[in-house]
Each structure stands twice: as structure tokens, then as C-alpha cells.
Amino acid sequence: MSYIDIQNLNFAYHPKRPILKNVSLLVDKGQWIAILGHNGSGKSTLAKTMVGLLDPDSGTIVIDGITLSGETVYEIRKKIGIVFQNPDNQFVGVTVRDDIAFGMENLGFPQAEMLKKIDFYAEKVGMKAYLDKEPAELSGGQKQRVAIAGILAMQMDVIIFDEATSMLDPTARKELMDYIRQLHNEGLTIIMITHDIEEALWADRLVIVKNGEIFRQGSREELLKEPDMFIEAGLELPVELQISNALKKRNLLSLEMEEHLWESSLKK
């Protein structure tokens, strides 16, 4: 049985404009999947339904054997956490310490255990020196790390990154990506919502969403065999692969060149 089992999900703000159409998705424990789609494809809506922030009009979401509903939503939120695009929208504490504590307080963690955990996870995300700082004194990347510490402290199994890197500068973005890789190696299940193929290429499996539907899914090796499919889905290939693709169409792509471009696209 998959850790996350989503069946026939439908969601719309207005009946005339459905955002999610019959979406079904399975995610195994420890997997890293990227949900990839253009702006407005419905990928963020899908993420929000998974943590009960939006109620689907129909369909079911089962996480670790528990069916998501009004009664189970708090149970589910102990298992699955979400880091949002705009770091300012999720910082609830007055200081870094309060912010990491927030989730644990809601779950009624004992004080002593909580304090220990705050220290431990602040250290883990490299924010221990900032525990008494206010959000205004932190960069976007630092706020994202604080959000991650809060989620880790609650010992969740899954973290959803909802375009969490898209507002960060290139340095902070690279740091966050390295950090996500580390979390994945430690066994966390990662769901990455993104429109950036370069980021998505790190995942075990790519799920491509287009106009509210799952358009294609598979490993990157499989999907990159059809570069035009990405363009059809309103996405753009990394520059290296755009070049590779264009040369291939002109019959000018040697095997060596193809390999070189492929490797450079993954190096970033």
C-alpha cells in the first residue's frame, strides 16, 4: 500500500473553472516526487488539499492508512508538513524559537522535550545562532529553514515544498536544494511542487500537471526522451537540454555532445 493514496480528486472555486480534474496519485514512503506544472496548472491546489487546507469537491486522500476528513485533519498534519512559496506567509512566531515551537505547542508536547527539540532542530538547519532573532532580521532562505525545523521537530514523515525556492536568490536556492537532498537521504518523503525542471530533475519521479490534470508521469530518463512533451505542458527545458534538442532536430547531435549537455544540466 502506498503511503499517500489520492483517488479521483476534483476541486473548483467556480463550477465553470475546475482547478483539479480527476487527479489520482500514489506516493511511496521515502520517495522524492516532483509535481511539475505551469503557473495556474493546479499543482499548488493539489498540495493544499493533501494537508487539508482546501476541501476537494470529490475524491479521497488517504495518508498512512488514514482517510483525510474534518475529523482526521489534525492527525494527518502530524504526518505531513508544508513549506510555502512566500516565507513571510508562514512565519507565525515572534522569534525563531517561538516559530519552531508553534507546531509542537499545538500538538501539546511537554515543555522540556520541546526545548530540547528546538535546540536540536535549529542546530540541524543551521539556525541555532538565530533563535532569538525576529523574522525581520532574517533572509528569505533563513525563514524557509526555520519552517523546515518546525516540521522536523514534529517528526513528520512527509514534507511538501510548495514552490519553496521560487522567491529565493540563486545562493539561497542552491542551499535549500542541497538541504532537501540531505533530508531525502535521511529517509523523509519529499513532494516538490515546482515549475522549474532543473529542480524537478532531482526527484525519483516526475508528475506533470497540465490544466488541472495529470498529464504524464515517470522517471526523468523516461520523460526526457520526449522533450516536446514538456513544451506541450507549458514548461521549459533547461538551457542545456534545449540546445541538445535543437541540435538533434538538425541531425547535428553526437552521442558525446548529448552526454556532455545532459551531465551539465544536472551539475547546477
Add this chain to the structure above:
Amino acid sequence: MGIQFKEVSFQYPSWGKQMFEAIKNVSLTINDKDEFIALVGETGSGKSTLAQHMNALIFPTSGTVEIFGISVTAKRDKKIKYNTLRQRVGLVFQFPEYQLFEETVEKDIMFGPKNFKVPEEKAREMAKKALNMVGLSDKYLTRNPFNLSGGEKKRVSIAGILAMDPDILILDEPTSGLDPVGKNMLMRLFQEIQEKTGKTIVIITHDMDLVYEYTNRVLVLSNGILEYDGTPNHLFHRDDISKWHLDYPTTITVLKSIKDKFHYDIDIYQKNVNDAVNTIAKAVQL
């Protein structure tokens, strides 16, 4: 005319901690016509602070910013209506949420012109024109801005500034959060506005691919100091830009790696994918 910075420094008010100087001794001139400028530098380098001086949203701690002939210094002159400068120099913020507040898109875009005493009917007309300019149809006029997607909100916030018909348009990270297709559409839109109207456009960005492909001048800030003011081409020919925490555009990086590996005699300074492909194609066919 345009904007002249003369030895401008700005320090944020400090709360008992050490003084943090956001920009230091910056001098530069921005013409009110035909420029497409990128303002770059790492987070905290002072980009937004510099941009907010360009329409007197903040006042320098020392030095003078001359905006269309009006001197803006540390001392506010009660006789000067600084807000009229904001009509001539429009600033679009990074997060459209900070800028949108009316219940329909039309009202939101009309707000600026009405604020500058444009009659209702004329403002309505300007709103429609501005909306079409950013590639959205009339049916958006009645929509609630808060129910739009991120990319649409961004366009509406840009339309709100365009409706005031400023001579200079400044955009703080206009493409952040947009998907690649949306990014390029927006950049082409700026290019089109720039070419059609001759307005000067300044964008703050971290994306060197966009800087290289679209702009014709780059300002590099590092720790509040203006370190470079020149063409993108000259900037990317330098081998020391990493000291300002800048990357090279992907086309240059890829072509350089190909040149090194396959020993092709190629010009690696190509501004877009098409030119890069043609460059490689030529070398391969030789």
C-alpha cells in the same frame, strides 16, 4: 532630465544595534528614454533601497537624487510635492499582494490615475489600455484581483503603474515566482513597451539569463557600493564577477564547457539559446 544620483548614501534607522548602511556613495545617471537597465547584486546588497530612491519613496541620508529636475535630499522641502514624482517614475513592488487592494481589477488599475486627478471616464479608459498592454483581455476588468493566479496578479500590478503613463518604469523582481514561459512573456512585454514607447525600464533581478538576453545596461551593487555600470556584454567578459556573487548566463557557461571539451573555435558570448545553437551547429559542420 531623468534621474541623477550624486554621492547618495542611505542608512536605515538603527535600533540600538550597529549602523547598517544600505547604499554608499552612489553616483549614476538614468536617462528618461530608451534604456533597459538591470539592477543586480546578492540579497541585502541594497538593490531595493537604491530603487526606492528613484521615485522619492525614501530620502537619502546624504547626497542628492535629482528626479526630473527636482532635488531630493535628506532635508524635505515642504514646497515640493514629491508624490508627483511617483507619476513620472513608477515602481512595481516584488509582491503584487502589497499593491493590489481594490475589489475589481478595473478599480485597482484606475486608482493611480484617479489619485493624480485624472477624471473618472479617462481613468477608466487608461485602465483598459494598460490592462491590454500587459496582455490581459477586457474580461479581467470585473474580476477580483485576489482570485487571480500569481502571474495574473503580477500583470495587474504592472498595469496599475503603466496606467499612470510614467516615463521611467522600475520593477522589483518582476519575474520571481513565474514559470519560465511566463517569465519570457513578461520580459518580451517589457521589451515591446520599451521599444514602442521609448520609456526607460529598470528591473531588479537575479536571473543573469534574462539580463543578458534583454537588457542593455547593468548596474551591479555589492554591499551597498555601485561596483559596475556598463553593458551586460562587458560585464560577462570579466573573469572576476563571482566576487559580487554573480553567475554567468547559462548560454556562456554551456558554450564555454563545449569549447573546452571539444576544442571548437567558437565565440561563447551568445545571448540566447537560438544563437548558441547556431554557434555550435556551425562548429560541428566544419
